[in-house]
Amino acid sequence: MGADTREPRATPPARLGRAIREVRSAGGVSLRELARRIGVSAATVSAIETGRTQVSVSRLQAIASALQITAAELIDRDVASDRAAPAPATTVQPPHPATTRSALSADRGQGWRHFAPLRIDPVLSAAIAVFVETGYHGATVRTIAHRAGMSVPGVYHHYSSKQDLLATILDLAMTELLWRVPAARDEGATPTERVALIVESMALFHTHRRELAFIGSSEMRSLEPANRRRIAGLRNDLQYILDHEIDEGVREGSLATAHPRDGARAISTMCTSLPQWFRAGGPRTPEQMAAEYARFALDLLGHREERRD
Structure with missing residues (x-):
């Protein structure tokens, strides 16, 4: 097949x-893997996917080849996608089929700080509750069926296995994070503002969606290999969003940390630990915790406020 020379x-x-x-x-190609295939950094791929950098013809062809598609097909997909008025550019729809049976909350039109109840089916709702109570390995399909008020065959009519339920739950969590976090980031005018907004978004998710987030942080080990690789790739994509903004802050001098990667991992771990202790109705609201965690993150990264004369 000849090279595709169509101009974007x-x-x-x-x-x-x-x-x-x-x-x-x-x-199922991770951001890091695509970067490796085309010989650039993960930050460069992230900048391309979020529209922060132009794509040359040669790079478009390299990306298309790495994804086993033609440049023309990528261009056509872009045009068709635009005509269809899709969700925001940074939204990821994981390829797990069962995810399509679980409708996400209708928050996108109201902004990333808004958390409406999740619109999910009774089986998935029951599975979330049981996994939080007993852990994945302590749960049975019979227990989940009882919690959902249906028979075991009824559960299997919707989900093929307990593993299918777990993968769907983690897909749901990552899909939501991967639209909320980029939406928050895009409101920032500087790298430090974007870091603070990213952390605020992550903290809000891990408090408002505490059960979903708890399973996401505690049950990765229970995923079968193919599901684990896919979810791990999505988690890496999320981490790269934070990594990139921290790198930009260090580059421009607004963040003084000498260890940006360690700082980024510490911040992510700080957020993912929230479901282990945060309780709704406690002395602090999710919004208060999120604002405080954003300040913690900037302090950890060595940010200093500019002096105003």
Whole structure:
């Protein structure tokens, strides 16, 4: 097959980046793996997918080849996607089929700080409750069926196995995080503002969606290998969003840490630990904790406020 020489059509970078990310995610290729295949940094791929950098013809062809698709198909996907008025550019729809049976909350139109009740089926709701109470290995399909008020065959009609339920729950968590965090980041005008907003978003998710987040942080070990690789790839994509903004802050001098990667991992761990102790109705609201965690993160990274004369 000859090389595709079609020029990108005066396309906004965010739209083309969205198309690249959709194809990559659907194929189960992590952001880091795509970066390795085309010989660039993960931060560069992240910047392409979020529309922060233009894509040259040669790089578009390299990306298409790495994803086993033609550049023309990527361009056509971008145009078709734009006509369909899709969700925000940074939204990821994981390829797990059962996720389509679990509708996410209708929060996107109201912003990333808004958390409405999740619109999920009774079986998935029951599985979340049972996994939190007993752990994945302590749960049985019979227990989940009883909690959902249905028969065991009824559960199997919707989900093929207990593993299917767990993978769906983690898909649900990552799908929500991967639209909330980029939406929060995009409101920032500087790297430090974007870091603070990212951390605020992560902390809000891990308090408002405490049960979902608790399973996500405690049951990765219970996933079968293929599911673990896919979810781990999505978690890495989320981490790269924070890594990139911290790198930008260090580069411009607004963050003084000498260990940006260690700082980024410490911040992520700080947020993922929230479900272990945070309780609704306690002395602090999710919003108060999120604002405080954003300040913690900037302090940890060596941020100093600019003096105003």
